[in-house]
Amino acid sequence: MSLSLPQTGLPNSSAAPRWRIQARHFSGLSRFASPLVLLVIWEVASRTGLLPAHIIAAPTSIVSTFADMVASGELPRHLWVSLARVAKGLALSITLGTVLALVAGLSRKGELIVDAPLQMLRTLPFLALVPLFILWFGIGEAPKLALITFGTIFPVYLNLYSGIRSIDSKLIEAGISLGLSRSELITHVILPGALPSFLVGLRYALGIGWLSLVVVEQINATEGIGYLVGSARDFMRTDIIVVCLLVYSLLGLLTDALVRLIERHALAWRPSFLRS
Amino acid sequence: MTTTPDFIVPANTITPANQPDTLQPQLAVSARNVVRQFGQRKVLDGLNLDIKAGEFVALLGRSGCGKTTLLRSLVGIDQVSSGTLTMAPQRAAVFQEPRLMLWKRAWRNVALGVRKPNLKQLALDALAEVGLSERAEAWPATLSGGEAQRVALARALVREPQLLLLDEPFAALDALTRIRMHQLILALWQKHKPAVLLVTHDVDEALLLADRILVLADGKVAAEIPNTAARPRHADDPALQRKRRELLGLLGVEEAAPFVASSAEASQPITAHTPPERVAA
Numbered sequence: 001m002s003l004s005l006p007q008t009g010l011p012n013s014s015a016a017p018r019w020r021i022q023a024r025h026f027s028g029l030s031r032f033a034s035p036l037v038l039l040v041i042w043e044v045a046s047r048t049g050l051l052p053a054h055i056i057a058a059p060t061s062i063v064s065t066f067a068d069m070v071a072s073g074e075l076p077r078h079l080w081v082s083l084a085r086v087a088k089g090l091a092l093s094i095t096l097g098t099v100l101a102l103v104a105g106l107s108r109k110g111e112l113i114v115d116a117p118l119q120m121l122r123t124l125p126f127l128a129l130v131p132l133f134i135l136w137f138g139i140g141e142a143p144k145l146a147l148i149t150f151g152t153i154f155p156v157y158l159n160l161y162s163g164i165r166s167i168d169s170k171l172i173e174a175g176i177s178l179g180l181s182r183s184e185l186i187t188h189v190i191l192p193g194a195l196p197s198f199l200v201g202l203r204y205a206l207g208i209g210w211l212s213l214v215v216v217e218q219i220n221a222t223e224g225i226g227y228l229v230g231s232a233r234d235f236m237r238t239d240i241i242v243v244c245l246l247v248y249s250l251l252g253l254l255t256d257a258l259v260r261l262i263e264r265h266a267l268a269w270r271p272s273f274l275r276s
Numbered sequence: 277m278t279t280t281p282d283f284i285v286p287a288n289t290i291t292p293a294n295q296p297d298t299l300q301p302q303l304a305v306s307a308r309n310v311v312r313q314f315g316q317r318k319v320l321d322g323l324n325l326d327i328k329a330g331e332f333v334a335l336l337g338r339s340g341c342g343k344t345t346l347l348r349s350l351v352g353i354d355q356v357s358s359g360t361l362t363m364a365p366q367r368a369a370v371f372q373e374p375r376l377m378l379w380k381r382a383w384r385n386v387a388l389g390v391r392k393p394n395l396k397q398l399a400l401d402a403l404a405e406v407g408l409s410e411r412a413e414a415w416p417a418t419l420s421g422g423e424a425q426r427v428a429l430a431r432a433l434v435r436e437p438q439l440l441l442l443d444e445p446f447a448a449l450d451a452l453t454r455i456r457m458h459q460l461i462l463a464l465w466q467k468h469k470p471a472v473l474l475v476t477h478d479v480d481e482a483l484l485l486a487d488r489i490l491v492l493a494d495g496k497v498a499a500e501i502p503n504t505a506a507r508p509r510h511a512d513d514p515a516l517q518r519k520r521r522e523l524l525g526l527l528g529v530e531e532a533a534p535f536v537a538s539s540a541e542a543s544q545p546i547t548a549h550t551p552p553e554r555v556a557a
């Protein structure tokens with residue numbers, strides 16, 4: 001009785017995938033069709049003068065501006081400055097955030113001293129701090145780094161802190177019974193155990209880092225992607241603005257790929273990675 | 277730096293009471309009037325216990341009677357409220373769960389915290405002793421329950437303990453693996469001769485392995501049964517069977533409990549919804 005079921009099911013199940021593949025092809029094409037049509041309309045509107053360049057540049061001119069900026073080294077130079085800024089800010093926030101998370105995560109006193117104020121500061125929209133930071137740090141590199149650090153420290157701290165708190169206390173006991181010193185406990189048990197949460201925080205922090213560039217590099221900057229956008233605005237170069245927007249979104253994509261790469265290497269021990 | 281009492285990670289301190297040098301050399305553990313209380317509740321209440329060097333002791337007792345509490349104090353991850361507890365300085369423990377660091381390969385788990393030259397070789401030797409040489413580079417998440425527990429055992433062995441503390445280390449294993457682990461433990465014990473304190477719920481396990489069986493009740497060692505039968509031992513040995521009944525009585529289990537249960541089952545009336553042939557099968 002049960003044998004006849006798969007037999008009747010066979011022709012159906014072999015036919016179904018073929019149909020589904022065709023459907024997927026079709027939907028894949030239609031997915032691109034609509035944006036393509038829009039691009040063509042946009043291009044035509046620009047060429048005919050319906051859409052003036054000071055509103056938005058034509059797609060072709062954006063592409064050629066992009067190529068020019070890459071070839072002249074202008075875009076790489078500004079990109080490099082921006083990357084360095086985010087890297088420095090992140091290095092600061094990761095160091096500080098890790099120390100704070102360890103202090104709050106490992107001792108009750110530390111939790112009282114560190115966690116409460118940080119939870120309050122967290123609610124501040126950090127970009128609104130720009131005026132204050134300018135007053136405190138001037139208009140050089142310092143306020144830029146400070147703002148990136150301030151914006152990115154919370155995801156680092158919060159995730160690492162919760163990661164430390166959720167480590168199995170039995171593992172910590174095991175470490176102690178194996179004779180580990182406190183610093184060995186931190187490097188061999190606590191930080192590796194909290195690494196998965198930390199990487200979640202890092203992903204958020206990178207996103208916030210790019211976001212803060214937009215604002216930070218408008219503060220009296222002479223280099224950086226944010227500066228490029230600002231000066232392009234002054235000269236009504238909508239093509240450059242769009243190129244920079246594309247760069248921002250590429251950075252976002254790159255971040256995800258980077259963090260995923262780190263995860264694959266650093267979390268190779270995780271059951272989810274081992275099975276795949 | 278002195279340890280701050282508020283530290284969430286418990287500090288590995290040796291209280292003045294358990295300084296190793298006060299221990300007589302032929303003893304691995306000496307407990308006098310040990311009290312451990314949680315709030316008002318005394319889990320250990322005037323416990324006295326000596327374990328000789330090289331002696332294999334099993335500890336039985338009802339669930340919640342304080343076996344793990346005692347073991348944690350002996351490991352050094354918990355402290356006693358009063359009394360004196362002294363134990364050999366070289367100690368190692370294996371618990372019911374292997375407690376491996378998932379982010380370290382098997383041999384690195386074994387080597388963790390060992391301060392000797394030639395670490396990797398020592399770890400590999402210990403893994404070879406538990407029959408896991410070929411899994412040395414494995415991630416703990418890929419090990420079976422029995423393998424993980426053997427890594428935990430290797431991690432204890434590599435420290436050359438004078439006192440090996442085992443808290444139901446075989447409880448989560450299947451019956452066949454457990455038998456192999458018994459043989460392994462015995463072989464390792466006979467080779468290295470640490471004092472062993474084995475907490476178990478399995479009376480047969482205690483009878484097969486230990487020189488002496490303790491029953492913990494009301495926070496004290498309530499009974500003590502020497503068990504010096506020659507090894508290898510067999511569970512069907514009549515002398516062991518007699519001790520088994522004695523122990524079960526001490527633990528408050530009705531004598532010959534399994535027999536009573538099965539005869540009660542057989543005398544049950546056959547009800548309409550249980551077909552007779554299934555009962556026969």
Ligand SMILES: Nc1ncnc2c1ncn2[C@@H]1O[C@H](COP(=O)(O)OP(=O)(O)OP(=O)(O)O)[C@@H](O)[C@H]1O
Nearest residue numbers: 314315319337338339340341342343344345346477
């Ligand atoms: N940190 C703690 N705070 C309060 N009570 C505790 C604590 N640790 C253990 N207890 C209590 O002490 C008693 C003894 O616990 P213990 O874990 O030693 O029992 P056990 O004999 O090992 O039991 P089992 O056989 O089930 O493992 C239990 O009633 C438990 O609830």
Ligand SMILES: [Mg+2]
Nearest residue numbers: 343344345443
């Ligand atoms: Mg227990």
